[in-house]
Amino acid sequence: MSAVTKTLKLRLAKPNSHKERKLCETRKAYQQALQAAFDAECTTQSATNDVVVEYDLSGYAKNALKQYVPQLCGDSYDANELHDDHPVKFTNDGVQLDHKPENGIEWYVKIPHHEDYHLWIPAHANPDQREWLEAVYADDAEMGESRLFERDGTWYLHVTATRDVEVQSETSADERTPIGVDIGEASLVTVCHRDESKSPVRPNLWADDGKTVRRLRKTYFTATRRLQRRSSERIAESYGDALWGQIDDVFHCVTREVVEYAESVENPLLVLEDLTYIRENMDYGEYMNRRLHGWGFAKLHAQIRYKAAEKGIPVETVNPRNTSKACHACGEHGYRPRQATFRCSNDDCWVSEYQADVNGAINIADRYRSGESHCRSVRTSRQKASDNDSTTDGASLTGPQDSHADAETQQETRGTYAS
Ligand SMILES: [Zn+2]
Incomplete structure (x- = not known):
C-alpha cells in the first residue's frame, strides 16, 4: 500500500x-x-x-x-x-x-x-x-x-x-486477463472473462440489484413528483436523498463484488466502456441523459475504478460501439428477440441464443485484447484506421448504437420515467 x-x-x-x-x-x-x-x-x-x-x-x-x-x-x-x-x-x-x-x-x-x-x-x-x-x-x-x-x-x-x-505489480498488459464489465438496465452489472483456452467462463450477473435499483428509481420519480405537486419541496428532497442513498448502497455493494471477482482471477484487468464516447460524441436526448446521470453509469464506473485501484487492479476502457450487437463467437451482428437474449444472425455460428449481457461483457473484454485500448499511440490509431471498429469511428456515431439504447430497452424502461 x-x-x-x-x-x-x-x-x-x-x-x-x-x-x-x-x-x-x-x-x-x-x-x-x-x-x-x-x-x-x-x-x-x-x-x-x-x-x-x-x-x-x-x-x-x-x-x-x-x-x-x-x-x-x-x-x-x-x-x-x-x-x-x-x-x-x-x-x-x-x-x-x-x-x-x-x-x-x-x-x-x-x-x-x-x-x-x-x-x-x-x-x-x-x-x-x-x-x-x-x-x-x-x-x-x-x-x-x-x-x-x-x-x-x-x-x-x-x-x-x-x-x-496498492502498487500495481509488474505484470505486463499482455499477460493480464481482461474481464469485461457491462453495465446495463436489466442486469445492473455483468462480468465475464475467457480462460486459458479462450472459452468464456464464470459469467456473473447482478440482475437482482438491477431490479432493486429500478424499483428505487421508480419510487423516486413517482414519489418526488407527487410531493412536488403538493409543493412539499423539502420533503421531496429529503425523501429523494434517502432513496439515492439506498441506490448508492447497492452500487457500493455491487462494485465491491465486481472488484472481488477480479481479485479471484489471475492477473486481472478490468475493462470498461469508455464513457467519453457516449458523453462527447452522441446526443442521446433526455432518455440517455437521464440514464447516464440518473442511472449512475458514471457513478458505477468511478466506484469500480477507485476500488480496483485500492487493490492494485488496472482498469482500462474501450470504445463501446456495438459491443452488445456483435456476436462474441463470430463477430456477426445479431439482435435481441428479448431483453436478456442475444441471437446471432450467422447460420454457421454455433451461437444461436446467448445471454445478452454476458455476450456484451465478453465483447468488451475481447475489444481490449484486440489491442484497441492500451495502445493509443499515433502509429496504432493509423494502423487501426482501416478497421471497422477502430477507435476513430467513435466520433462519427450519430445516434444510439449500442445495447444501452436499443429500441426494446427504451420501450421497456421508458415507462419508468414517463407519466
Ligand atoms: Zn455468432
Missing part, C-alpha cells in the same frame, strides 16, 4: 447574491486575520490564536491560520505575497461533500462561513477526478486542507485528498 494525495478541483456554480456576499465576507475576514497575525509576527500556534480569535471566521479557517502563519513567520516570507486573492484555507473536515447524481450539477460542497454557519453550494467537478470524489464521498479517501478562492468572478474550491492504493 502507498498513500497517494491529489488536489481535487471544484468550480463552484454561480452563487446567489446572498451566498456570494457570505463568501466575500469569509475571504475578507480571513485576509484581515492573516495580515494581522503576520504583522504581529506570530511564530507559534497559540500566538496566532490570540490574534485570529477576534475574527468572524469558522474554527476550520482559524485552525488553518494557526498552522499556516507560524510557517510564514518562521521563513523569511515576503509580506507582499499576502496579496488580496490569498486563498482561504480550511483544515480537514471543514469542507464536506454531497453527491446528488439526479441533479444537473451533481456535487455540492459545504463551505464553513463562521461558527455554526456554513453554505452549501453546487460545484462542477473535473470528470477525470470523479473516482476520487466518489472515494471521498464514500469515506474511502481522507480529505485534507481545502482552499477557497475567486478568479475573474468565479469561485473555486481545491480540496486535497489522500487514499491508500
